[in-house]
Amino acid sequence: MAENIESWAKELPIAYQRRSLGENLRREALWVTGLSAAALYILAQWGAQFGYWQYVVLASWYVALLLGGMAWRPLQWTVLATALPALAAVWLYAHGQTPANDWLLRYVLQGVAAVLWMSAFLLFATLAYLVHAWTGQAAIGRWATRLTWAGVIFGFIGLGVRWRETYLGHPSWGHIPVSNLWEVFVLFCASTSLFYLYYESKAENRSLGAFVMPLVAAAVGFLLWLTLVQHMDQIEPLIPALQSFWMKLHVPMMFVGYANFTVASLIGLAYLLGNWSTRHGGALAARLPSPEQMDEVMYRAIALGFLFFTVATILGAVWAARAWGGFWSWDPKETWALIVWLNYAGYLHARVVKGWRGNSMAWWSFLSLWVVSFCFLGVNLFLSGLHSYGKL
Structure with missing residues (x-):
């Protein structure tokens, strides 16, 4: 265990130590190639409809994911594990499937269904972290981390699919799903859990989850109340102030x-x-x-x-x-x-x-x-x- 901050930084795994740009590009060639191909595909499909700021938005997301994935390799697998099921759901919707006639959409990939899976995984993860902190059993800690990863992935799947679903009621309703309390609480639960996993890996200690994840569980409880009591999971058109690429x-x-x-x-x-x-x-x-x-x-x-x-x-x-x-x-x-x-x-x-x-x-x-x-x-x-x- 390090005795001061500087020595602790030297003890970090090699994946977290500073590397040159050339080394990063060589190590992460597959990630850079795949992400670049996805960005080029978006430009080829919809670039003709882009205004100036749409290019700024795409470039910002591209750079953020590129650098984030290079700095922390698990983010690459998270993006892949999120994007593939979300795209499968979009493909099902495009071919006339709906939650009413497709069990995969109804129980797994529909936006709300995926969020409910996220909620279940994060609640179980919180319990596992508390047990791990109490007992010190490493196997329970590993399961806590796995459950948190599952919750994060399902949370972002839910947001990705919901983005497509906002266009289904009426094309003019389409928007990124961060417009009401329900949507931002999904984002909060998924993003806080993801960043916790990042810092857990840096500290190489799972007992921190017993402190961070109970608040995430409380947010999940509020989210379930918004879903089951307030019915805020319903998609509605945006008010004029929110109809912006910003x-x-x-x-x-x-x-x-x-x-x-x-x-x-x-x-x-x-x-x-x-x-x-x-x-x-x-x-x-x-x-x-x-x-x-x-x-x-x-x-x-x-x-x-x-x-x-x-x-x-x-x-x-x-x-x-x-x-x-x-x-x-x-x-x-x-x-x-x-x-x-x-x-x-x-x-x-x-x-x-x-x-x-x-x-x-x-x-x-x-x-x-x-x-x-x-x-x-x-x-x-x-x-x-x-x-x-x-x-x-």
């Missing part, structure tokens, strides 16, 4: 920020409880990564989340100027987004410039969860404004 960039990037902030907050909780366990002779500390590792993972998650949250906020301001005539209106959602941004800017300043470490930063990370949660959900539920379309 949604394809702004919302996914915002949720990369939310996911990383959430993971960092709960690793902060693990850090605090691990220290408490050390002082009181408990067994928890022995099952968690070292404090230095958890501090570093918190920092990296917040730094990545802050980058994406900053870009998403800027894009949101540009979108607001086009939709409402001004870059900033002090709408409650905008105000709370600024509060979140200032909070994490303060964290990064304290850590990078002032050199703060340890309990104080773990408390900062953990308590920030409440700020992020209110920005993400509380504003939609309790405040009104230009973003009121997110209400129940």
Whole structure:
């Protein structure tokens, strides 16, 4: 176990150590070729209908997936495991199949069905992580990771198929499925679980799942309530303000920020409880990564989340100027987004410039969860404004 952050970085597996661009391209030639072929196919099929910004959206997704897959190889298999079933569902719809007459669509690949599978897998994964943290049994931990991967894959399958399904009711309704609370909670559950798996692999410790995944399970419970009680899984046309290509960039990037902030907050909780366990002779500390590792993972998650949250906020301001005539209106959602941004800017300043470490930063990370949660959900539920379309 490393004794400081710098030595821990040297102990990371080779897959996480810095490589040159040429080495990355050689190692990931299949990924680069496949992703490039997919982008060229999209251009050949629909490029004639693209405006300038559609090229920007495609290029942004291409670069993000390319770099993400090169930095973390499991992402490549996730994209493949998501895309192939989603495309199979699109093919079934294109050939006249519906959930009413095709069992595969009805029970597995339909957007809502896939989300229900995601929910089941993530709930079982949460239970497995808790048992693993309590017993320390490695086999249960491995199953917890596998169940989480299954949940992530089914979540993104559900979103991909739902994107196609938005066009089925009426072609003018078609939109990326991030337009209401139900859809963004699916995105939140899948993306938070995916980023947790990334940081789990970096820390090489599965006991962190006992802290992160219960919140994902709570989000799954809320999602099931939205589905079974509020029936928010129904596809509806977009309001005019949301009928914009900006949604394809702004919302996914915002949720990369939310996911990383959430993971960092709960690793902060693990850090605090691990220290408490050390002082009181408990067994928890022995099952968690070292404090230095958890501090570093918190920092990296917040730094990545802050980058994406900053870009998403800027894009949101540009979108607001086009939709409402001004870059900033002090709408409650905008105000709370600024509060979140200032909070994490303060964290990064304290850590990078002032050199703060340890309990104080773990408390900062953990308590920030409440700020992020209110920005993400509380504003939609309790405040009104230009973003009121997110209400129940």
